[in-house]
Amino acid sequence: MKIKILSWNVRGLNIGERRQRIKSNFQKWKADIIVLQESKVDSAGRDIIKELWASNFVDWTKLGARGTVGGILILWDSRMVSQLDEVRGNFSLSCLFKSLQDDFEWVLSGVYGPNDDAFRPSFWEELEEVNSRWDKPWCLSRDFNVVRFPNERKGYVHSSLAMNLFSELVDSNELIDPPTVGVWFT
Numbered sequence: 001m002k003i004k005i006l007s008w009n010v011r012g013l014n015i016g017e018r019r020q021r022i023k024s025n026f027q028k029w030k031a032d033i034i035v036l037q038e039s040k041v042d043s044a045g046r047d048i049i050k051e052l053w054a055s056n057f058v059d060w061t062k063l064g065a066r067g068t069v070g071g072i073l074i075l076w077d078s079r080m081v082s083q084l085d086e087v088r089g090n091f092s093l094s095c096l097f098k099s100l101q102d103d104f105e106w107v108l109s110g111v112y113g114p115n116d117d118a119f120r121p122s123f124w125e126e127l128e129e130v131n132s133r134w135d136k137p138w139c140l141s142r143d144f145n146v147v148r149f150p151n152e153r154k155g156y157v158h159s160s161l162a163m164n165l166f167s168e169l170v171d172s173n174e175l176i177d178p179p180t181v182g183v184w185f186t
Helices: 016-029 046-052 117-133 161-172
Strands: 005-009 033-037 058-063 072-077 081-088 092-099 105-112 138-143
Touching: 005 016, 005 105, 005 138, 016 046, 033 105, 033 138, 046 058, 058 081, 058 092, 072 081, 072 092, 072 105, 081 117, 092 117, 105 117, 117 138, 117 161
Parallel strands: 005 033, 105 138
Antiparallel strands: 033 072, 058 072, 081 092, 092 105
């Protein structure tokens, strides 16, 4: 199975010019699955999907924004994968996918974590529940809104409780945290 996944915090899909820039990049990068965090739209209908995805072979699912906060949109090439199941949380949208090339089944979670530390414990529980639901390989396409180590955030010197709990989540679920490539601070 060779599936190309693109994850992007788009910071809103509600502006036509931004959608055109996103579509242009989609066409350039030729991804099979695209996960958009922070869509800032409550509903993404067929009109927005068609505007973003240049092919008729598209399927999608979404987790609407709360007001103008959050929102996750997952789009995929329906010739490459099929969705078998899904789970919607408050901060994540997870799909059980099956590759149409080799019948390989795996889980993809789009994540847009809370900015408020008070909501993080329920966020961590939500992810733990997703991981325990399916006994399949799990890929997280994410914006956790927290970092694991102080050197990952400009101006931080010490670890916070949120950082420590995030590291525990990564370790206890045997997740792989790939190193940052390119620009460290955006």
